[in-house]
Amino acid sequence: xxxxxxxxxxxxxxxxxxxxxxxxxxxxxxxxxxxxxxxxxxxxxxxxxxxxxxxxxxxxxxxxxxxxxxxxxxxxxxxxxxxxxxxxxxxxxxxxxxxxxxxxxxxxxxxxxxxxxxxxxxxxxxxxxxxxxxxxxxxxxxx
Amino acid sequence: xxxxxxxxxxxxxxxxxxxxxxxxxxxxxxxxxxxxxxxxxxxxxxxxxxxxxxxxxxxxxxxxxxxxxxxxxxxxxxxxxxxxxxxxxxxxxxxxxxxxxxxxxxxxxxxxxxxxxxxxxxxxxxxxxxxxxxxxxxxxxxxxxxxxxxxxxxxxxxxxxxxxxxxxxxxxxxxxxxxxxxxxxxxxxxxxxxx
Numbered sequence: 001x002x003x004x005x006x007x008x009x010x011x012x013x014x015x016x017x018x019x020x021x022x023x024x025x026x027x028x029x030x031x032x033x034x035x036x037x038x039x040x041x042x043x044x045x046x047x048x049x050x051x052x053x054x055x056x057x058x059x060x061x062x063x064x065x066x067x068x069x070x071x072x073x074x075x076x077x078x079x080x081x082x083x084x085x086x087x088x089x090x091x092x093x094x095x096x097x098x099x100x101x102x103x104x105x106x107x108x109x110x111x112x113x114x115x116x117x118x119x120x121x122x123x124x125x126x127x128x129x130x131x132x133x134x135x136x137x138x139x140x141x142x143x
Numbered sequence: 144x145x146x147x148x149x150x151x152x153x154x155x156x157x158x159x160x161x162x163x164x165x166x167x168x169x170x171x172x173x174x175x176x177x178x179x180x181x182x183x184x185x186x187x188x189x190x191x192x193x194x195x196x197x198x199x200x201x202x203x204x205x206x207x208x209x210x211x212x213x214x215x216x217x218x219x220x221x222x223x224x225x226x227x228x229x230x231x232x233x234x235x236x237x238x239x240x241x242x243x244x245x246x247x248x249x250x251x252x253x254x255x256x257x258x259x260x261x262x263x264x265x266x267x268x269x270x271x272x273x274x275x276x277x278x279x280x281x282x283x284x285x286x287x288x289x290x291x292x293x294x295x296x297x298x299x300x301x302x303x304x305x306x307x308x309x310x311x312x313x314x315x316x317x318x319x320x321x322x323x324x325x326x327x328x329x330x331x332x333x334x335x336x337x338x
Contacts, residue, residue, distance in 0.1 A: 075329075083301070087193040094211060095185055096179075
């Protein structure tokens with residue numbers, strides 16, 4: 001019996017379809033919806049600047065964007081509640097109980113992978129050493 | 144001068160430096176065999192990490208799972224911490240959330256199943272869940288993961304763009320763009336009901 005090397009099934013025909021201009025360019029994850037359909041609403045630059053902490057609220061309220069300011073104030077009040085959420089108390093004990101009983105393995109980093117911090121004195125020292133070595137070599141050749 | 148309705152960072156630079164030094168001490172203790180010292184790191188950082196996981200996944204149970212898995216991973220690789228522990232563990236949690244979001248589609252698990260109230264949720268937590276909160280969760284869930292992550296870090300966690308760029312390994316400009324797009328998408332989804 002031979003394997004069908006070119007099966008023309010419904011599935012393959014489906015996957016070979018060219019993407020339409022409306023189709024999202026990548027696979028969306030579960031509840032994601034393509035942004036093109038909803039992000040037509042654009043926020044004025046001063047509102048973004050206010051939300052980014054670069055403009056005072058009063059400056060934005062003067063403009064036509066005062067409705068947006070109200071909207072974001074309401075949303076921020078809700079997000080403040082999220083900011084107050086704490087980890088459920090049982091989680092800490094649950095994590096501690098699930099940790100391995102032995103100590104974590106200490107990794108030995110080879111010298112060439114270790115972090116090398118260059119401070120100004122080190123740089124000066126290395127520079128001076130290089131100049132000294134270079135001058136010694138030059139002196140040897142000149143003789 | 145900075146104006147903001149969302150950034151509420153109270154920690155000064157000094158306290159961050161102190162905390163980092165203190166974290167390094169705890170890490171040394173854990174590596175030396177004092178397993179219980181790890182509890183201090185969990186207590187210190189679990190709240191912001193839990194909030195991040197909760198906003199990213201939209202499910203308290205999944206957020207707990209992600210948090211637990213991340214802290215176990217952090218414990219196992221504790222000797223590999225370079226730089227600040229909080230930034231390192233944040234990356235583990237953030238990647239855990241993104242992996243979960245990728246896998247949920249593959250495993251055909253629906254959000255609705257996960258949206259059931261947590262069996263551990265206290266009555267207060269349930270009461271706290273207003274209609275706006277549910278709508279906000281749903282709207283956040285409809286955003287692509289990268290926009291959702293940027294929005295949460297900016298508006299829920301109150302991080303600066305510089306800090307976000309450092310944590311996510313991307314540029315301030317790209318993050319601003321993501322946050323702006325997320326805001327516009329959220330407002331488009333919610334303003335009809337709440338404007």
